[in-house]
Amino acid sequence: MPDKKSASFRDLFLHNRRVLFQYLRSRVGREDASDLLQETFVRALRYEAFHKVADPPAFLQxxxxxxxLDLTRRRKSEQAVIEAGAAAADAPADETRPEERIDFERQSRQFEAAVAKLPRRSRQVLILALHQNLSHDEIARRLGISENAVRKQLRRAILRCRSVVD
Known part of the structure; x- marks a missing residue:
């Protein structure tokens, strides 16, 4: 029985991969589309009630x-943290209230400590994104890694820093 399921799923993959890839590529770009296409089929395989799905191509879609949507939300969240980190690098204006200045300094110290504790590659990616304002493509070229690796490292760095800075 598992062979019959494997064969039918393989057929489903072969018949739908091109359309799904084009859909994904049009929304997130070629590199991310490959990853999301793979994840689409992995999630479908893991879905225990897949055999009960009335329209498998629509389910895959x-x-x-x-x-x-998840990737878009994650990117927005990452960008918000990057912008917050860049803003934290700017000193408060002289007319800032003392409480705000103290809070800013505390958060800056927390952020700097969090960055210092990051793994080397995550720290490099974060610093290039925040302090040199480089794009993912530019960071990837500079470090000799893929854009996808840049996104993953940046995501890890942001999550770790976010968990430390309150």
Whole structure:
């Protein structure tokens, strides 16, 4: 029985991968589309009630759409943290109230400590993004890694820093 399931899933993959890839590529770009396409089929395989799905291609489309939404939200969140980190690098104005200045200094120290504790590659990526305002593509070229690796390292760095700075 597992061979029959594998064969039918393989057929589903072969018949739908091109359309799903084009859909994903149009929304997130070629590199991320490959990852999301793979994740779409992994999630479908893991879905225990997949055999009960009335329209498997539509189900795959829904999974892919949700993955696009998740990636978009994650990127917005990462960008917000990057912007917050860049803003934290700017000293408060002289007319800032003492309480705000103290809070800023405390958060700056927390952020600097969090960055210092990051793994080397995550720290490099974060510093290039925050302090040199480089794009993912520019960081990837400079460090000799893929844009996807840059995104992953940046995501890890942001999550770790966010958990430390309150």
């Amino acid at each position: 829904r999974i892919a759409s949700n993955l696009v």
